[in-house]
Amino acid sequence: MDLAHAEALDAADTLAGFRDAFELPQGLIYLDGNSLGPLPRATAPRLDALVRREWGEKLITSWNGAGWIEAPERVGGKIARLIGAKAGEVVAADSTSTNLFKVAAGALSLRPGRRTIVTERGNFHTDIYVLEGLCAVAGATLKVVEPDEVLAAIDDDTAAVVLTHVHYKTARRWDMAGVTAAAHARGALAIWDLSHTTGALAVDLHAARADLAVGCGYKYLNGGPGAPAFLFVAERHQGAIAQPLSGWMGHAAPFAFEDSYRPAGDIRRLLCGTPPILGLAALEAGVDLQLQADPKAVEAKGLALCDLFIRLTEARCAGHGLELVGPREADARGLHVSFAHPDAYAIVQALIARGVVGDFRDPDVARFGFSPLYLRFADVWDAVEILREVMAARAFDTPEFRSRAAVT
Numbered sequence: 001m002d003l004a005h006a007e008a009l010d011a012a013d014t015l016a017g018f019r020d021a022f023e024l025p026q027g028l029i030y031l032d033g034n035s036l037g038p039l040p041r042a043t044a045p046r047l048d049a050l051v052r053r054e055w056g057e058k059l060i061t062s063w064n065g066a067g068w069i070e071a072p073e074r075v076g077g078k079i080a081r082l083i084g085a086k087a088g089e090v091v092a093a094d095s096t097s098t099n100l101f102k103v104a105a106g107a108l109s110l111r112p113g114r115r116t117i118v119t120e121r122g123n124f125h126t127d128i129y130v131l132e133g134l135c136a137v138a139g140a141t142l143k144v145v146e147p148d149e150v151l152a153a154i155d156d157d158t159a160a161v162v163l164t165h166v167h168y169k170t171a172r173r174w175d176m177a178g179v180t181a182a183a184h185a186r187g188a189l190a191i192w193d194l195s196h197t198t199g200a201l202a203v204d205l206h207a208a209r210a211d212l213a214v215g216c217g218y219k220y221l222n223g224g225p226g227a228p229a230f231l232f233v234a235e236r237h238q239g240a241i242a243q244p245l246s247g248w249m250g251h252a253a254p255f256a257f258e259d260s261y262r263p264a265g266d267i268r269r270l271l272c273g274t275p276p277i278l279g280l281a282a283l284e285a286g287v288d289l290q291l292q293a294d295p296k297a298v299e300a301k302g303l304a305l306c307d308l309f310i311r312l313t314e315a316r317c318a319g320h321g322l323e324l325v326g327p328r329e330a331d332a333r334g335l336h337v338s339f340a341h342p343d344a345y346a347i348v349q350a351l352i353a354r355g356v357v358g359d360f361r362d363p364d365v366a367r368f369g370f371s372p373l374y375l376r377f378a379d380v381w382d383a384v385e386i387l388r389e390v391m392a393a394r395a396f397d398t399p400e401f402r403s404r405a406a407v408t
């Protein structure tokens with residue numbers, strides 16, 4: 001395991017050419033694409049054309065003329081190809097939190113008589129908060145159980161089990177097909193949060209018989225800060241699902257201005273208000289780029305990057321108290337790697353000051369994402385070398401690096 005080995009892996013990398021499709025600052029090793037993906041080169045020209053021509057010159061005619069009104073379904077249809085779904089089963093809209101509210105409410109509507117939702121303790125907090133809020137207004141019960149108790153918690157009263165496919169902190173990957181089958185065996189539905197999966201792992205919602213899913217656009221899809229999220233409703237549920245954010249874009253005829261809500265007959269009933277066209281255009285640029293890559297090759301390279309990072313860190317930073325969090329095995333994980341350390345926050349700041357960008361997750365986790373379209377194996381080598389220097393010299397041990405910013 002030396003730099004030459006990493007460079008040989010780069011020379012054989014079939015995805016290497018994608019790096020040029022991104023604006024990456026010189027000298028930066030960006031290991032945070034699992035939080036905010038970098039800027040694709042195609043995005044700024046696309047937004048410039050949209051703003052100047054479609055908005056600036058064509059104004060309101062662009063809703064029809066430039067296809068703005070179809071953007072949620074069009075972009076959703078493209079995302080569908082990345083997650084093993086069909087066009088017509090996915091829309092790009094709102095945030096992941098809002099979409100989870102809609103699909104979880106939808107699950108309650110699909111399982112009348114069942115009043116419980118099950119999720120795991122330690123799930124990404126917005127998911128738990130949204131489910132708490134939904135259960136409060138719906139008169140339902142949220143069961144938050146330990147990960148190894150999830151399957152046993154699904155019973156005759158369970159409408160849905162809600163899990164994040166790849167855990168935001170540990171990168172642990174749920175067996176989507178297995179959990180979905182277990183939920184179905186008890187008459188419940190399975191809802192998957194694919195925020196750390198889409199654009200990273202070659203997930204197949206149809207093969208897993210998944211019912212509902214959500215995910216975000218600003219991580220591996222490189223859709224930009226606050227990019228619209230997406231949601232999936234399996235075709236078999238679309239006729240019956242109801243959701244309470246019954247805005248006009250989910251109506252069967254938004255421009256009929258009827259006095260009462262009548263849901264669209266298809267996936268559009270999961271929409272709510274006016275689509276954010278600028279955000280959708282940036283997201284579409286990221287998704288178009290992702291669609292050019294073979295998802296299986298993306299997954300394989302990402303897992304190999306993670307594996308190299310784990311092995312190099314454990315070998316070269318041994319004795320400095322960094323403990324791998326989450327699974328080591330490739331088939332049990334996603335594309336970020338977390339190490340626990342009591343000084344994790346300061347370590348991450350010291351790395352950022354040296355051009356290696358990761359992030360910190362409370363209380364003690366330094367997290368590094370390995371997005372396959374622009375990272376090289378040599379970057380992994382260099383990042384670990386800088387980490388080794390930081391640890392060996394305790395370069396993180398300064399008041400400056402210990403002072404917490406609002407976003408970690």
Ligand SMILES: Cc1ncc(COP(=O)(O)O)c(C=O)c1O
Nearest residue numbers: 095096097124164168193195216
């Ligand atoms: C698993 C998961 N769900 C949801 C979100 C965020 O949701 P939202 O798009 O509503 O901010 C994140 C953000 O990191 C996440 O990791």
